[in-house]
Amino acid sequence: MNFADKLIREHKLNREEYIGLLQQFEQENAGTGMENNSQQSLFRQSAENIGRVKTKYNAANGEHCSLANYLAAEAVRLRQEIYGTDVYVRGLIEFTNICRNDCLYCGIRKSNPHTERYRLTKEEILACCENGYDLGYRTFVLQGGEDGYYTDERLADIVRTIHSAYPDCAITLSVGERSYESYRLLREAGADRYLLRHETANPEHYRMLHPAELSHANRMQCLRNLRSLGYQVGAGFMVGSPYQTTEHLADDLVFLQEFRPEMVGIGPFIPHHDTQFADYPAGSVKLTLFLLSVIRIMLPHVLLPATTALGTMDPLGREKGMLAGANVVMPNLSPVKNRKQYELYDNKICTGEEAAECRGCLAHRMNTVGYQLVSDRGDCKS
Ligand code: 5AD
Numbered sequence: 210m211n212f213a214d215k216l217i218r219e220h221k222l223n224r225e226e227y228i229g230l231l232q233q234f235e236q237e238n239a240g241t242g243m244e245n246n247s248q249q250s251l252f253r254q255s256a257e258n259i260g261r262v263k264t265k266y267n268a269a270n271g272e273h274c275s276l277a278n279y280l281a282a283e284a285v286r287l288r289q290e291i292y293g294t295d296v297y298v299r300g301l302i303e304f305t306n307i308c309r310n311d312c313l314y315c316g317i318r319k320s321n322p323h324t325e326r327y328r329l330t331k332e333e334i335l336a337c338c339e340n341g342y343d344l345g346y347r348t349f350v351l352q353g354g355e356d357g358y359y360t361d362e363r364l365a366d367i368v369r370t371i372h373s374a375y376p377d378c379a380i381t382l383s384v385g386e387r388s389y390e391s392y393r394l395l396r397e398a399g400a401d402r403y404l405l406r407h408e409t410a411n412p413e414h415y416r417m418l419h420p421a422e423l424s425h426a427n428r429m430q431c432l433r434n435l436r437s438l439g440y441q442v443g444a445g446f447m448v449g450s451p452y453q454t455t456e457h458l459a460d461d462l463v464f465l466q467e468f469r470p471e472m473v474g475i476g477p478f479i480p481h482h483d484t485q486f487a488d489y490p491a492g493s494v495k496l497t498l499f500l501l502s503v504i505r506i507m508l509p510h511v512l513l514p515a516t517t518a519l520g521t522m523d524p525l526g527r528e529k530g531m532l533a534g535a536n537v538v539m540p541n542l543s544p545v546k547n548r549k550q551y552e553l554y555d556n557k558i559c560t561g562e563e564a565a566e567c568r569g570c571l572a573h574r575m576n577t578v579g580y581q582l583v584s585d586r587g588d589c590k591s
């Protein structure tokens with residue numbers, strides 16, 4: 210069965226077919242120096258099962274290419290058909306690193322005593338927006354830990370103020386799990402979009418990455434609540450997170466296919482030295498790129514960032530992300546004095562650069578692969 214062609218033709222596969230597609234990819238990359246990958250046991254397993262015969266695909270020009278390149282070409286074709294060579298920019302404001310949660314993989318988890326905690330004032334947040342607006346950004350992403358200081362009233366007030374100061378901009382929130390009523394108030398205050406990665410679609414895997422207080426069921430309920438309130442919703446997961454298997458990744462793909470989020474954020478897992486996963490291997494860049502292509506083909510209109518984690522694992526990660534089907538970048542707008550403190554994982558890039566430097570850097574990087582940053586809200590075209 211040719212899973213790649215079926216995916217291209219039908220924009221969907223079932224769970225077993227996704228497993229087959231992922232195993233074909235693993236087989237192609239087995240023993241090819243897939244450094245940084247925590248999928249090694251899977252590679253061994255699939256290499257034994259399937260043997261090492263490399264599948265060849267015919268590229269548009271008639272030449273043979275790998276499965277990854279074959280799907281990347283189709284992903285880029287779809288992306289360009291819908292979004293041209295435009296790259297949407299999201300100004301990311303990391304406004305608090307205080308968090309009530311203890312996600313096992315996360316550097317700002319509450320039980321990390323070494324994180325120096327901070328919280329931006331409303332004025333500081335507005336200064337970030339002003340800076341971002343001047344740089345041409347028309348979407349602001351307010352991201353933070355689950356910080357109890359930001360009650361519905363306080364956060365809604367900030368959203369309302371940004372909304373009235375920049376009525377031509379989209380406001381995206383990324384502040385974790387909150388009640389339906391809270392999401393409703395924030396939506397009413399002017400928030401347009403919400404990023405809440407599902408982290409893993411498999412409940413057992415979810416339990417291996419999170420403390421008992423957090424549940425997969427509540428995560429999913431939050432995503433449905435956000436959807437029903439009219440937010441453009443972003444889901445996503447880490448590639449190569451601890452204990453992740455091929456089956457888990459297939460579950461993630463099936464979930465995305467059914468839920469059809471407007472935005473999907475994926476990036477390699479990167480260990481943080483102060484977490485219990487400090488010694489776990491980071492996720493694979495190649496697998497992340499392959500999954501970006503699969504997701505683009507599955508959801509052709511999706512807003513798909515080449516994430517900072519991808520840029521951290523590979524100096525050309527974000528450029529490669531574009532060439533795999535991504536169409537969004539999320540440069541940092543946070544005050545430089547706080548950047549190092551929002552360290553979800555080790556060696557995060559862009560912690561010393563001013564916002565304008567990141568803007569210039571990304572503009573150049575995107576140009577090198579034939580794309581250009583645009584000053585636009587960057588809504589989902591569908
Ligand atoms: N490596 C990579 N990504 C991480 N995230 C959190 N910790 C890490 C890490 N160690 C991701 C999670 C979260 C998003 C904001 O950052 O998927 O949803």
Ligand code: FES
Nearest residue numbers: 559562567570571
């Ligand atoms: Fe920040 Fe390149 S994007 S320095």
